[in-house]
Amino acid sequence: MPTQRSILPPLIFGIVTTAILLSLGFWQLRRLEWKSTMLTEIQAGIDAPPQPIPAEVDPSMKYMPVAVTGRTTGEEILVLSGTKELGGGYNIISGFETDDGRRILLDRGFVTQDYRRTPRPPAALRVVGNLHWPQDKSSSTPAPDLEAGIWFARDVPAMAEMLKTEPVLVVAAEVGGDTQGVMPIPVSIEGVPNSHLSYAVQWFLFAATCAGMTAWLIWRIRRRTY
Structure with a gap:
């Protein structure tokens, strides 16, 4: 034993x-x-009452709810995207001139492949959304295809340089005015x-x-x- x-x-x-x-x-x-x-x-921060965009903005304000009024500039970036319901398409990132004279980036939302080339001239909009600094880009993300006009990630500094705006991105949750067929995709914690x-x-x-x-x-x- x-x-x-x-x-x-x-x-x-x-x-x-x-x-x-x-x-x-x-x-x-x-x-x-x-x-x-x-x-x-x-989520509580995302759902809080919106306020004007602060004069000084930094990434610590991520998800802050804001309200802005102004006009799109007609210049935009198409970011390859997709939804479960509609399939592949693009997020429309527009240059946006606020009523108080600032130029910022506005993520207006999603369009399907069929609406990629639909004209979207300058339009007056009232937007409720959230400040955002997406972490879409990684070391494997391709560089933007500028010839085709397609980006593969939302890169705030690079998009701001391209559209000559402040490096400030508002992701629209509710849009008043001529949406031009763009469907808002609000900021959400679902992807976290x-x-x-x-x-x-x-x-x-x-x-x-x-x-x-x-x-x-x-x-x-x-x-x-x-």
């Missing part, structure tokens, strides 16, 4: 490993609570990942597997005959 000493190393290893895996699972649950609270706060629950479940499953394998190994050792 095996000695107590021969059982001890795998038992200690199994207990320690299982404890570590369980602690990682509980850590992910704490992260889940933190992320859920953060998303709730972001919150996978901590699935990670927690994975760690707990690993812990259960480790505990089970440890119990099986101890059982085998105890039944081993020489």
Whole structure:
């Protein structure tokens, strides 16, 4: 029969490993609570009453609800995009001159492929939306195809340089005036990942597997005959 000493190393290893895996699972649950609270706060900020665009704007104001009135300039950037309901198309980023004389970027929303070349001359609009600094661009994002007039990500500084505006982007949620067939796509937290629950479940499953394998190994050792 095996000695107590021969059982001890795998038992200690199994207990320690299982404890570590369980602690990682509980850590992910704490992260889940933190992320859920953060998303709730972001949504509350998105839904807050709109205000005029501050004189000084910076990325810490991301999601701030604002209201602006003015005119589109007729200059625009088409960003390759798509929706579940309508399929592929483009986000229309227009130059926008506010009534108080500022030139900003306005993400008016979405058009399908069929409306890519539809003329959109200057139009007076009343817009309620949110300041935004999208993180669409990554190291693998292609450079804009300026010949075709198509961009592959919303890059605020580059778009502002292209349309000669401030590096300020308002994503429209509600538009009054001639929308010219552009459908607003409001800022939303739906695209913000919150996978901590699935990670927690994975760690707990690993812990259960480790505990089970440890119990099986101890059982085998105890039944081993020489």
